[in-house]
Amino acid sequence: MSKKNSPRTDLVATGRMKSDQPHVVPVPPERASTVLFPTYDQFTAKTRPFFYGRFGTSTHRAFEQAVMALENAEHVLLASSGLAAVNYALLSFALPGTHILVTDSAYDPVRYFCDGYLAKRGVEITYYDPRLGSDVEKLCRENTTAILAESPGSLTFEVQDIPAMAKIARARNIPLLVDNSWGSGLLYRPLELGADVSIIAATKYIAGHADCLIGTIAANDDEIAQKINTSMRLIGNNVSADDVYLAHRGLRTLAARLDVHEANGLKLANWLATRPEVSRVIHPALPSHPDHALWQRDFSGSCGLFGAIFKTEERAKIRAFFDALDHFGMGYSWGGFESLAIPTWPQKHRTAVPWQEAGQAVRFHAGLEDADDLIADLQTAFAAMAKA
Ligand SMILES: Cc1ncc(COP(=O)(O)O)c(C=O)c1O
Incomplete structure (x- = not known):
């Protein structure tokens, strides 16, 4: 056999x-x-x-x-x-x-x-x-x-x-x-x-x-x-x-890379969840996610792509955050070796369940860099946001 x-x-x-x-x-x-x-x-x-x-x-x-x-x-x-x-x-x-x-x-x-x-x-x-x-x-x-x-x-x-x-x-x-x-x-x-x-x-x-x-x-x-x-x-x-x-x-090398994307994604998501600038992190592997139980039942792991909602929508502050990022690139797609962050606007697309959550939605992709360097990058960006 x-x-x-x-x-x-x-x-x-x-x-x-x-x-x-x-x-x-x-x-x-x-x-x-x-x-x-x-x-x-x-x-x-x-x-x-x-x-x-x-x-x-x-x-x-x-x-x-x-x-x-x-x-x-x-x-x-x-x-x-x-x-x-x-x-x-x-x-x-x-x-x-x-x-x-x-x-x-x-x-x-x-x-x-x-x-x-x-x-x-x-x-x-x-x-x-x-x-x-x-x-x-x-x-x-x-x-x-x-x-x-x-x-x-x-x-x-x-x-x-x-x-x-x-x-x-x-x-x-x-x-x-x-x-x-x-x-x-x-x-x-x-x-x-x-x-x-x-x-x-x-x-x-x-x-x-x-x-x-x-x-x-x-x-x-x-x-x-x-x-x-x-x-x-x-x-x-x-x-x-x-x-x-x-x-x-x-x-x-998919399996080896996904291991790192998963670990980095979870580290970033958990860190972001502690930040006063963030009202909510949206990551299916976090117990706070509304569908976490379904994810646990049907998935064998997570990748590096997740969302967050920033409390502010003030353009100057959001711009300051993104412009201060160094390791996180701003661009479409995801799944590459590099970290990405983009502002998103789900309210532009949803019709069956209109998106009504206040704040700026952001999509993060955790790449293969060292997670501590990524967190330091986010820290700098939040500092720039506070100053703006
Ligand atoms: C969930 C999902 N499906 C499909 C696509 C389309 O893939 P491609 O960029 O190869 O056309 C994307 C691209 O971002 C995606 O995020």
Whole structure:
């Protein structure tokens, strides 16, 4: 009987080259448009591991294998960004005349796609409270064809009850799609909790070095995977072999990096919670988080991304804080080796549960620097804030 590896071992061991000849360790970036077939029979064969550059090469197949192990999935598809991955999955089920349910805490560009593209093509969209759990059933209609969840949610970090939602979705034959970028497969496995599709912006922790964009779509059901694959092929999705190479290289060290992101994130979050300038820290691994029990039940750890609410919203003070930061960069994305901090405005996006909390929302990403240096940086920034 074959012993199942720990996911940490799989990250290192899967998608590797096997040869009885001397060979290099990583699967090299195999760039291609044309693929040549030496014989007619090979050219016309029904099953070919790859046949045109747009559909990937052995570099892509190796990374897909590794993500299949990470997500415990039968199928993995690669998209040109995390956003493209979510949107390909959505549009595969959202046809004119259908209705989809989208969490109010979705990554805001996903909302722009729903409102600016799908809605214009006759798809009805209902944004739902991420904390609805099985009550999502009350929003399902005869023509509901997909439910999109994201756990924890963007900016506000609500943890969703995926097992409860999956039960409802399964009974009604509605695919449940989950944006799993925060958990990145190692901390969270939505397919094992009953979801049909798990999507990761591999741009974040998997690639891990802020140098490429890529998305992964994992599913177990053949028909669901086929449906999404068909949309992607028809539209002409392509992921460069160089980006796949970088993502696969990042994946090898995902577990080791996440250990540090988690430790630094918790240290920063706990420290921020003691600060008089902060009214609330929003980190699912902190007992103060309203969904902490769900996080404890369904996740095996946390990453470095969390939120905080500053008591003041005074522009001069907020500006002074951000301008004084040195180790924390101000910029979009997260999951790279470096620490980040940005002001956020959840009130601009939420419709199902309007965001009414006073104060400036801030999103932190704890990088791989020494946590004490990061705290010293925050201390300096708070001092600058007090002076402003
Ligand atoms: C939760 C979440 N999903 C998806 C994305 C999109 O990923 P990408 O930047 O690769 O398009 C992001 C990007 O920040 C994100 O935070």
